[in-house]
Amino acid sequence: MQYIPNILFVIVLVAGIGYFTKNIRKVIRNIRLGKDVDRSDNKGERFKNMAMIALGQSKMVRRPVAGILHIVVYLGFIIINIEVLEIIIDGIFGTHRIFAFLGGFYDFLIASFEILALLVFVGVVLFWTRRNVIKLKRFWNPEMKGWPKNDGNLILYFEMVLMTLFLVMNAADLQLQELGADHYIKAGAYPVSQFISPLFNGMSEGSLFLLERSAWWLHILGILVFLNYLYFSKHLHILLAFPNTYYGDLKPKGELDNLEAVTNEVKLMMDPSADPFAAPAEDQEEGEPEKFGASDVMDLNWAQLLNAYTCTECGRCTSECPANQTGKKLSPRKIMMDTRDRLKEVGDNIDKNGSFVEDGKQLLNDYITPEELWACTSCNACVEACPVSISPLSIIIDMRRYLVMEESAAPTDLNNMMSNIENNGAPWPFNQMDRLNWSNE
Amino acid sequence: MSETVKVPTMAEYMAEGKKPEVLFWVGCAGSFDDRAKKITKAFVKLLHNAKVDFAVLGTEESCTGDPAKRAGNEFLFQMQAVTNVEVMNAYEIKKVVTACPHCFNTLKNEYPALGGDYEVMHHTQFLKSLLDEGRLTVTGGKFKGKRITFHDPCYLGRANNVYEAPRDLLKKLEVELIEMKRCKKNGLCCGAGGAQMFKEPEPGNKDVNIERTEDALETKPDIIAAGCPFCNTMMTDGVKSKEKEDSIEVLDVAELIANAQDL
Numbered sequence: 001m002q003y004i005p006n007i008l009f010v011i012v013l014v015a016g017i018g019y020f021t022k023n024i025r026k027v028i029r030n031i032r033l034g035k036d037v038d039r040s041d042n043k044g045e046r047f048k049n050m051a052m053i054a055l056g057q058s059k060m061v062r063r064p065v066a067g068i069l070h071i072v073v074y075l076g077f078i079i080i081n082i083e084v085l086e087i088i089i090d091g092i093f094g095t096h097r098i099f100a101f102l103g104g105f106y107d108f109l110i111a112s113f114e115i116l117a118l119l120v121f122v123g124v125v126l127f128w129t130r131r132n133v134i135k136l137k138r139f140w141n142p143e144m145k146g147w148p149k150n151d152g153n154l155i156l157y158f159e160m161v162l163m164t165l166f167l168v169m170n171a172a173d174l175q176l177q178e179l180g181a182d183h184y185i186k187a188g189a190y191p192v193s194q195f196i197s198p199l200f201n202g203m204s205e206g207s208l209f210l211l212e213r214s215a216w217w218l219h220i221l222g223i224l225v226f227l228n229y230l231y232f233s234k235h236l237h238i239l240l241a242f243p244n245t246y247y248g249d250l251k252p253k254g255e256l257d258n259l260e261a262v263t264n265e266v267k268l269m270m271d272p273s274a275d276p277f278a279a280p281a282e283d284q285e286e287g288e289p290e291k292f293g294a295s296d297v298m299d300l301n302w303a304q305l306l307n308a309y310t311c312t313e314c315g316r317c318t319s320e321c322p323a324n325q326t327g328k329k330l331s332p333r334k335i336m337m338d339t340r341d342r343l344k345e346v347g348d349n350i351d352k353n354g355s356f357v358e359d360g361k362q363l364l365n366d367y368i369t370p371e372e373l374w375a376c377t378s379c380n381a382c383v384e385a386c387p388v389s390i391s392p393l394s395i396i397i398d399m400r401r402y403l404v405m406e407e408s409a410a411p412t413d414l415n416n417m418m419s420n421i422e423n424n425g426a427p428w429p430f431n432q433m434d435r436l437n438w439s440n441e
Numbered sequence: 442m443s444e445t446v447k448v449p450t451m452a453e454y455m456a457e458g459k460k461p462e463v464l465f466w467v468g469c470a471g472s473f474d475d476r477a478k479k480i481t482k483a484f485v486k487l488l489h490n491a492k493v494d495f496a497v498l499g500t501e502e503s504c505t506g507d508p509a510k511r512a513g514n515e516f517l518f519q520m521q522a523v524t525n526v527e528v529m530n531a532y533e534i535k536k537v538v539t540a541c542p543h544c545f546n547t548l549k550n551e552y553p554a555l556g557g558d559y560e561v562m563h564h565t566q567f568l569k570s571l572l573d574e575g576r577l578t579v580t581g582g583k584f585k586g587k588r589i590t591f592h593d594p595c596y597l598g599r600a601n602n603v604y605e606a607p608r609d610l611l612k613k614l615e616v617e618l619i620e621m622k623r624c625k626k627n628g629l630c631c632g633a634g635g636a637q638m639f640k641e642p643e644p645g646n647k648d649v650n651i652e653r654t655e656d657a658l659e660t661k662p663d664i665i666a667a668g669c670p671f672c673n674t675m676m677t678d679g680v681k682s683k684e685k686e687d688s689i690e691v692l693d694v695a696e697l698i699a700n701a702q703d704l
Contacts, residue, residue, distance in 0.1 A: 254600025255550035258522075259515045263555070266519040293513065322630040322653075327646030375643040378511050378635030379595040384626055400513030413640035414512045421517055425503030426469040427639055435467070436499040438478040439448040439485075 002094075009091035009220075016224030023231035027309055030347040034302035039247045049389070050246040059387040063316070066130075069123045073159070076120035077238070080166070083113050087220050097173075100187035110188035114170065118192045121163040128156045138315030141324075143334040148234065148313055155235050162222050169215035171196035175208050237312035241388045244310040247303050248389030253380045256397055261290040293401025296362040297343045300398060307390040308339035317382035317392055323375040330375035332382035332392035338367035339395060364399055373399050374411055446482075446489050450499040451532045461496040463567070464529070464559075466539035466548065469504050470670035476677065477670035483699035484540050484564050490704060491576040495538075501528050505547040512636040519555065522547075526557035540564040540695060542596035542669045543634075549601065563597055565607040565668050565694050572613065581615030582701035587663040589616045589697075592653065592676060593628035594669035607668050607694050614701055619660040629653050631675035638671050654679025658689075665691045 039046075052058045057074065061067035089098050100106050131139045131152060139152065170193035176184040190197070200208060230236050294300050297308075317332035318324050324331050342363045350356050364370075376396045383391045403409045410418070417427045425432040454461055465488065470477040488495050506521030529537075537559045539545050549561035562570070571577035589611055597603045604625045611618050623629045632642070632649025642648060654676060657665045665680070667673040670693075677691045692700070 252546075252550050252601050254546040254596050256510060258519065258551060258554050262515045262519050266516065266523055269520075270523055292515065320627070322632060322649045323643070323645070325629075325647075326632075326642075326649050326652055328643045330643070371643055374640070375645075376635050377595070377630045377632060377637050377649065379630035380599040381595075381627075381630065384599050397511070397513065400511075401515055402513070404513035405516060410512060410514075411640050414636055417636065417639035418509050418512065418514050418517055421504045421506070421509055421521065425521070426473060427504060427508050428469065428473055430469075430473045432503060433500050435472045435502055436448070436450070436497065438467075438472060438481055439446075441478070 006092060006094045012221065012224065013088065013091065016228060020228050020231070023228070026347055026351070027231065027236070029350075030343050031302050031305045031309065033298050033343070033346065034300050034305040035298075037301035037303050039303055042250055045250060046246045046248075049248060049250075050242055053248075053387070053389060054241045054245040057387075062385075062387075066314075069126055072116075072119045072123040073127075076116040076123075079116055080113050080120075082109065083166070084220070084223060087216070091220065096183050097185060097187050100185055106187055107189035110170070111191050114167065114190060114192040117163045117166050121160060124156050124159045124163070128153065128160075131156075138319040141315065141318060141331055141333070143331055143337055144313070144315075148337065151233050151235075152313070154229075155233065158222070158226050158229070162219060162226065165215045165219040165222060167193045167196055169212055169219055172200060172208050172212035172215060175200050175203070176205065176212060179205055179208070181205050181209070234311065234313045237310050237388060240306065240310040244306055245389045247306060249303070249391055249394070253383055256394075259292065259401070261292065291402070292405035293403070294395070294398035295364040295402045295406070297339060297346055298356075299402070300339070300395060304391070304395055304398075305339070305343055307392075307395075308336050308343060310388055311336040311340065311390055312388075313337060314387070316385040316387065317390070320381040320385040322377055322379060322381065328372075328375040329369070330372040332396075335368060335372070335392040335395055336390060339363060342367050364402065368399065370403055370409065373403065374414075376400075446485055448485060448499075449496045450501075451496045451534075452499070452501065454496050455532060460533065462494040463536045463538050464532075464534045465495045465497050466505075466537050466541075466544055467497055467502060468539055468541035468544045468670070471540055472502070474670060474674070476674060480540055480670060480673070480693040480695055483693065483704070484695040486699050486704040487568060487571075487577065487695060490702075491571045493571070493576070498528065498532075505544045505552075507543040507547045508636040508639060510547070510551070511634070518551075522552055522555045522557065526552060526555055529557060529559065534559055536560045536562070538562045538564055538567040540668075540670070540693070542594040542600075543671070546596040546600050563601075563603060563606070563668065565597075565610055566603060568695065568698065569606040569609055572610065577698075578702075579610060579613035579698050580701060582703065584664070584697060584701050585615045587616045588619055588661060589614075589664045589666050590619050590621055590657050590660040590662045591624075591666045591668075591694075592621070592631065592657060592672055593625055594667070594672050595628070595630050595634050597668055598625060598628055607666070610694055610698060611666055614697060616664075619662065621656045621660055623656055629656060631669075631672040633671035633675050638674075648679075650675035650679040651682060654683060658683060658685065662689060664697070665689060666694055666697060667691060668694050 057071055060070050086097065086099050090096055130136050170190050173184060174190050174193060174197045177186050200211065291299060297305060313333055315333050321330065321332050346356060349359055373396055378393060380393060383393050420427050420429050424430060451464065467481055471481040503525055504521055505525065506518035509521065510518035537548055539548065542563060545561060545563045548559065568577060572579060591607055591611060593604065608618065629652065630649060631653050657676065665676050667676055673691055673693060680686050680689050680691055
C-alpha cells in the first residue's frame with residue numbers, strides 16, 4: 001500500500017512525457033513535409049547565433065521593458081527546473097528533498113528558486129497587465145482574436161498558478177519542518193515562503209501534510225499538463241527557438257534565393273544548342289513538372305515550417321511592418337500563424353487518413369489572401385524585428401512566385417511593369433536604345 | 442552636360458583595348474527618371490572630379506530584374522540576370538558601382554549564383570573610399586550648418602548592413618546630422634520596395650511614404666538626404682503632400698556633395 005503514491009507518480013510521469021513525445025514527433029513529421037533546403041553549412045556561426053539570440057536573448061532586449069521581463073521569466077523557468085528534477089526523484093522513490101544533503105548549497109538553491117519564483121510571478125503579472133489592461137496595440141490586432149488571445153493569457157495563468165503552488169508547497173513544508181514532523185527534515189532556506197507560512201499557523205500536522213502534498217502533486221501535475229499544452233500553443237517557442245535560431249538564414253537579408261528549377265529552364269532557353277523537343281534522357285525520370293512558388297505548406301521548405309511552429313505571436317514583426325502601420329491587411333505575424341494553422345490541419349489530415357488526402361483547401365486564399373501578399377514592400381523590418389530569426393518575408397515571396405508564375409495573377413500595374421522589362425529592359429516603357437540619352441541632356 | 446563631362450561606354454573602352462577601373466551601373470531610374478537622372482549626373486561629375494576611370498554599359502545595360510524578382514517573377518528576373526551577366530562577363534568586369542540600392546543588392550547578392558561575380562559597391566561606399574584615398578574632397582559649402590536627416594534605404598541598410606558610409610560623407614559636409622526616431626536597423630521603409638513603386642498601394646488608411654515623411658519632418662530638417670532614387674521619389678512626394686517643398690529639399694548624398702562644390 002505504501003508504494004501507491006510512487007506507482008501513481010511513475011504512471012503520471014510516463015503518461016505525461018509519453019504523450020508529449022508523441023506530439024513532438026508529429027511536429028517533427030509536419031516540419032519534414034516541407035521541401036529540402038540546405039542549412040548544414042557554417043556550423044560555428046549557427047551555434048553562435050543560437051547562443052546569442054536564443055540562449056542569450058540578444059534580440060529580446062531591443063525592447064527593454066518586454067526584454068527584461070522576458071529574461072526574468074526565462075531564467076526563472078530554466079533554473080527552477082533544477083527543482084523539478086528533485087521533485088521527480090522524490091516522486092519515484094518516495095524520498096523527501098533528496099538533495100538536502102547538499103547542506104548550505106541546498107539552502108542557496110532553494111532560496112534562489114524562491115526569489116526567482118517571486119520574480120517570475122511579478123513578471124507574468126506585468127505581462128498580463130500589458131496584454132489586458134494597458135492593451136498594447138500589437139496584442140489586439142485582428143489576428144489575435146479568439147484562441148490566440150486566450151492562448152496568451154492561459155500561458156500566463158499557468159505560470160502564476162505553478163509559481164503559487166511552488167511557494168505554498170514550500171510554506172507548508174517549512175511549517176512541518178518547524179513542527180518536527182516525521183519525514184520533513186530541516187532543509188532549505190525560504191526567503192519568500194517564510195512570509196506565506198504564517199498564514200498556516202495553528203493548522204494541525206495532518207492538515208499541513210495534506211496541504212503540502214496537494215501543492216506538491218498539483219505543482220508537478222501542472223508542469224506535466226503545461227508541457228503537454230505546448231504542442232497546442234504558441235508557447236512551443238521555448239523549445240523551438242533554439243533549433244530555429246540555429247537553422248536561421250545566414251545570407252544578407254536582401255538576398256532572395258534563385259529558384260533552381262527556373263535556372264535550369266532559363267539555361268535551356270538561352271542555350272542555342274539545346275533542343276527543346278528532345279526526349280528526356282534515359283536515366284532522367286519524367287515526373288510532374290516542378291511547381292513554382294508556394295500555394296500550400298508542402299511547397300514551403302522545412303525551415304519556413306519550423307519558423308511557423310516557433311512563432312510565439314509576440315507581434316514585433318507586425319508592429320514594425322510599414323504596410324500594417326498604414327492600415328493595410330498584411331500582418332507578418334498572421335502569415336506565420338496561418339502557415340502553422342494550415343500545417344496543423346494538413347498534419348491532422350495525415351493522422352486521420354494515413355497520408356494526405358486532398359481537402360480542397362490550401363494556404364493561399366483559404367488562409368492568406370493575395371491582398372496581404374501584395375502589400376509587402378520587402379523591407380525586411382519584420383525579419384529584423386523577430387527575436388527568434390523568423391522570416392515572414394520568405395513565405396510572402398514564395399507565395400507571390402506562385403501567384404505570378406503559376407497563375408499569372410499579379411496586379412495589372414505589376415504586369416505592365418513586367419512586360420516593360422521583358423520588352424525594353426526597364427520597368428517603364430522607355431526604349432533601351434535611349435538608355436544613355438541622359439548624358440546628352 | 443555633354444559639353445563638360447564625357448560619359449564613356451564599355452564598348453568604346455573595348456574598341457580602344459582598355460579596361461576602366463570601375464563600371465558605373467546606372468540603373469533604370471538613373472537612366473530614365475527625370476529626378477534620378479540628376480543624381481546620375483551629380484555622381485558622374487564627382488567621378489570625373491576624382492579622376493576615376495569609369496565607363497557605363499549605355500544601351501547594353503538592362504534592368505537587373507529586381508522588381509520582377511520581388512514581384513515573384515523569377516523567370517523574368519533570371520532572364521534579365523543571365524543576359525546582363527553575359528554582357529558584363531564579356532567585358533571582364535571586376536568592379537561595379539551603382540547609385541541604386543536595389544541594383545546594388547541584386548548585383549551583389551543574387552548575381553553570383555548565376556555566374557556574375559563582381560565587387561559591387563553602392564555609390565556612397567565608393568565615394569567614401571575615394572574620400573579615404575584622398576581622391577575626393579568633401580566640403581560643406583552652401584550646406585554648412587544645415588540640418589540634415591538621412592533616410593536609410595532598406596536595400597542598403599537592413600538588407601546589406603551599410604549604415605555608416607552615407608553618414609560619414611554627410612558629416613564631412615559640416616552639417617548638423619539629425620537622426621530620425623526610426624533609423625538604421627529600425628528605419629522605416631519609404632514604401633517603394635518589393636515592386637510597390639510600380640503599383641497602387643493596397644487599401645489602408647495612409648500611404649507609407651507619408652508615414653515616413655512625418656518621421657523626417659519631426660527632425661525639423663532643411664534637407665532630407667536619400668541614397669536611393671526610389672526613396673528620393675517617395676520622400677519628395679511626401680514632402681509635397683505636406684506642402685513643405687519650399688522649405689525642405691530631398692537630395693541624394695551624391696547631389697549634396699556635388700552641389701556643395703558647385704560642380
